[in-house]
Amino acid sequence: MKRVVITGMGAVSACGLGADALVQATQSGASGVRPVKFTNIDQQRVGTAAALAPETKEKIEEDAGHRMREPVSNYAVMAAREAVAQAGLGPEDFGDRCGVSIGSGFGGAQTLDRNYMKFSVEGSMRLDPMSVPKIMNNAAASWVSMEFNAMGPAYCLATACSSGSQSIGLAYQLLKAGVMDRCLAGGSEASLEGGVFRVWELLRVMTADKNRPFSKDRNGMTLGEGSGVFVLETLESAKARGANILCEIAGYGTNSDAGDLLRPNPERAAACMNLALADAGLQGSDIGYVNAHGTGTVANDINEVAALRSVFGEDLAGLEVSSTKPVHGHALGAAGALELVASFGALQRQSAPPTINFNEVDPKIGIDPVGNAARPISTRAVMSNSLAFGGINATLILKTYE
Amino acid sequence: MSTDRETLTRELLALVADEGMVEASEIAPEKRLEDLDIQSADFVMILMAIEEKYDVYISVDNELSDVETVQDLLDLVITKIEDQKAA
Incomplete structure (x- = not known):
């Protein structure tokens, strides 16, 4: 390969x-x-x-x-x-x-x-x-x-x-x-x-x-x-051809919920992230930042946070998570591509971009994302999630080229 | 309860029955929507009818996530309608 x-x-x-x-x-x-x-x-x-x-x-x-x-x-x-x-x-x-x-x-x-x-x-x-x-x-x-x-x-x-x-x-x-x-x-x-x-x-x-x-x-x-x-x-x-290499695509995972057209399934989203990690030969602890699908709907937020906890551990220790959708909107078919650009920005600058408009931790999910101001990270790998209507999940992992 | 509110409540109960495809006689404020077999697809129909009739937009999100009974739904919708009138 x-x-x-x-x-x-x-x-x-x-x-x-x-x-x-x-x-x-x-x-x-x-x-x-x-x-x-x-x-x-x-x-x-x-x-x-x-x-x-x-x-x-x-x-x-x-x-x-x-x-x-x-x-x-x-x-x-x-x-x-x-x-x-x-x-x-x-x-x-x-x-x-x-x-x-x-x-x-x-x-x-x-x-x-x-x-x-x-x-x-x-x-x-x-x-x-x-x-x-x-x-x-x-x-x-x-x-x-x-x-x-x-x-x-x-x-x-x-x-x-x-x-x-x-x-x-x-x-x-x-x-x-x-x-x-x-x-x-x-x-x-x-x-x-x-x-x-x-x-x-x-x-x-x-x-x-x-x-x-x-x-x-x-x-x-x-x-x-x-x-x-x-x-x-x-x-x-x-x-x-002597090209300047920006980063490596280290892993990719995709799967289907085969469940409900609109309601997401946290087990399948977690399985998708695990597929990408296995493909990359990485552990959850190798990922320093996740650019979440993070639509800001109650269904997505609860689903995605449950999936993240299952993959990265209950306390999400050492992991920064944010959604950049309040900045560029939910661009649907372009969303994953725009968010991979944002994820590359995080990797290159070693800085997790903020979830703007964040006001208060939701006790239902208990996650404190990178809110309102970027946070420094120190990592060689970042992840980006897309969790679509139709129950179609996709996760990409970018890694510093070494 | 003011007459306005009583009328509104009556209208809304009829609307929920109609759009949720439930017998009007079965609808009562204390009933759980789940027990009436009103599901998410029915919700969007109910909310569309509410938007048409009362000019309010309610997203199927936080606002609805704590709604369990017909009364919860009535409270939410009536608050929204009153906010709209006040605006």
């Missing part, structure tokens, strides 16, 4: 353009959550989301806008360009030996939403003729492969909130097995559209207040959007 390393990363998020902007925001606790208004929702109940800033959207449109694609693909192309530039890849590094694995939860939500309104409300038959290629979930993956002439395997996992983590995990497994030499892997989501937002309101898992993971007064999540893309390579390929 081959070792797999990261040589580049890119991000588009409510915190701005670039992986550095996201790391900086998660470390300092500068939230990208802002007011959002959807004209096709009569009476909007939830008024905020971690939407991209208008200037970020303008810049993306200017640099990556294309009449054949919509924001979900543009975000991925922007993030991939940044990752490829950082990795220093040239035309000779793509071709058959480079794959793409970019997931999305909703795909082309903007086109879908606009079509619904035109078709149903206006009764128009004059819809966007390019709707199908814009909406299809694999559009972002395909545009990224075309952008760089990456002709190896191209995947698009649509596993809700685990899409990003699983896409990176799948790429890691394929690289490890020698199926390809490098892969552009991550997730993209641009589903802050009226129709989508309204159905999230109706599921009632969003807070009308602030997102406060693990806090006693938590009351739901805040949606986000964006894209995170990594350049993953086998260690030998990275070395052969």
